Amino acid sequence: MPKRYHQFWNSRRGAGRPACAPLSTRNPAMPASLCHPNPPSRRQFLAGAAAFGLSACGGGGGEAPAAPPGIHSFVAEPVAVGEPARLTATFTGGTGRIEPDIGPVQSGVPVSTPPLAAARQYTLVFEAAGQPAARRTLELVPQYRNRYVALATPLPLQYHAAVNALDGSVIVIGGSRGMSTTSEAVDRFDPATRQFTRIASMATGRTGHTAHRLPDGRILVLGGQVSLATAVQAELIDPVRGTVTLAGRLAQTRNRHAGVTLDDGRVLVVGGFWRDSVELWDPASLSFRLVPARMRHSREFPSATLLADGRVLIVGGDHVDDVDVPAEVFDPRTERFEPVAAPVDAPLRYFHKAIRLADGQVLILGGERRDGLAPPAPLASVLRFDPATQTLTSAGALERPRSLVRGVPRPDGSVLMFGGDGPGDAATASAGRYREGSGQALGPMPAGRAWHTVNALPDGRVLILGGDAPDGSPSGGGLIYE
Structure with a gap:
């Protein structure tokens, strides 16, 4: 014993x-x-x-005491951009719900959020009888997988336009679609099915045009080339009804121009080949009117960016005049141009990208240097425009020189850029992210492309369509960056 x-x-x-x-x-x-x-x-x-x-062994004494009511954990698995996150809450002695989007949950049972395009906060609310509600918050920051998914497009695309519709789809308009043909096609890309559907046709095919979404969702298409001539007639696309109607004639022919929709629904058309003028399109009368005031010089391939106060920042553009004015501001209320202070050594640029940030400032990214008779060269430099002081200042550099810049802003203040021309005037496959003064390389595309379009999709992924391959031929198909 x-x-x-x-x-x-x-x-x-x-x-x-x-x-x-x-x-x-x-x-x-x-x-x-x-x-x-x-x-x-x-x-x-x-x-x-x-x-x-x-x-003697330390056991016995009945069951262990129950845990007090409350939250024990609230965790999430890593999540990619465009995908749902899985959240798990554990709690005892009461009820829990997750806000927003989800509602009541059971302890220990995972639940899914909607697909996340950007950072988002979720809060677990715990309630038990006789005590105040307890809360615990998670901030989910989805990350890109840094990969590309190929899309099957009906035909190769060059020199087209692509506009985000109000319903989250992308409307692809005209361009050259193989065999040097100028297309009148209007197609819809559905991000859910990743399919293209023909919804309408313009009166004539065109390339090098611009397309501008109006507040009611219709899209104004203007300028560019029709066969061997410059397009004068504008057209209005209704993507909901699938119709195209004539929308007036430009006061001057426009090619290599820029345009922007104003807060009141009018559209400002800026510059173009040998053009120092701007004109305004009125949606009520479906007509264009030339503004009497002129820019400081002609601007070919400029950018036009709507500011928070309703004015328009016009930057860069190639020209043949003796004086270089890097930027100016147009006020639609007074129909006058205002000067912009810029660094003395800031080169005049074109083929750049201008993006307005959430704080109202504007980034001018990359582009091509215009420097007298010297060969054009892509730029890595970035400028920042401050509307409060009406000045351009240096804001660091991209990860590499890049012209024909195509990119989209992110909610965190960064900008994603894909392709364009690099040194040697060759289409590049490179991609990069710019944020807070510096650039970072992303995974390259499968092949180089320039003159393409880049559109942000509702779930945070990015649609990349068409363009020129490095040998100048049409770049086949499209890509989704995720």
Whole structure:
């Protein structure tokens, strides 16, 4: 018998005392004080021994005390841009719900969020009787997988336009679609199915045009080339009804121009080949009107960016004049141009990208240097425009020189860029991210392309369509960056 059970037996038997026999049979020589009057039965002994053993091992004593009501954990698995996140909450003694989007949840049961395009906060709210609600918050920051998914497009695309529609689809307009043909096609790309569908046709095919979404969702298409001539007639696309109507004639022919939709629904058309003028399109009268004031010089391939106060920042553009004015601001209310202060060494640029940030400032990214008779060269430099001081200042550099810049802004203030021309005037497959003064290389596309279009999709992924291959031929198909 183990020692501890022997000790227990002795304690129950009276320190080893034998059981007391009846007086008639008891040994008279044994004092009554040395015998145990009530010895335990075998069942009592085994039960007591078990209890003694559990006590010696630290067990027994009933169930462990219950955890107090409250939140124990709220966690998420890593999530990629455009995909749902999985959240798991554990809690006891009450009920839980996750805000926003999800609602009531069970402890320990994973739930999924909608697809995440950008950083988003979710809060677990725990409620129990007799105590205030408790909260725990997670910030989910989805990351790109840094890969490309190939799309099957109906035909190769060059010199087309692509506009984000109000419903999240992308409207692809005109361009050259193989065999040097100028297309009048209007197609819709559906991000959910990743399919292209023909929805309408313009009156004539065109290339090198611009397309501008109006507040009501219609799209104004203007300028560019029609066969060997410059297009004068504008057209208005209704992507909901699938119709195209004529929308007036430009006051001057425009090619290699820029345009922007104003807050009141009018469209400002800026510059173009040998043009120092701007004109305004009125949606009420479907007509264009030439503005009397002129820019400081002609601007070919400039950028035009709507500012938060309703004015328009016009930057760069190639020209043949003797004076270089890097930028100016047009005020639609006064129809006058205002000067912009710029660094003395800031080169005049074109083929750049201008993007307005959430704080109202504007980034001018890359482009091509115009420097007299010197060969054109792509730029890596970045400028920042501050509307409050109306100045351009240096803002660091891209990860590499890049012209024909195509990119999209991200909610975190960064800009993603894909392709364009690099050194040697060759279409590049490179991609990069610019943020807070510096550039970072992303995974390259499968092949180089320039003159393509880049559109942000509602789920945060990026649509890349068409363009020129490095040998100048049409770049086949499209890509989704995710």
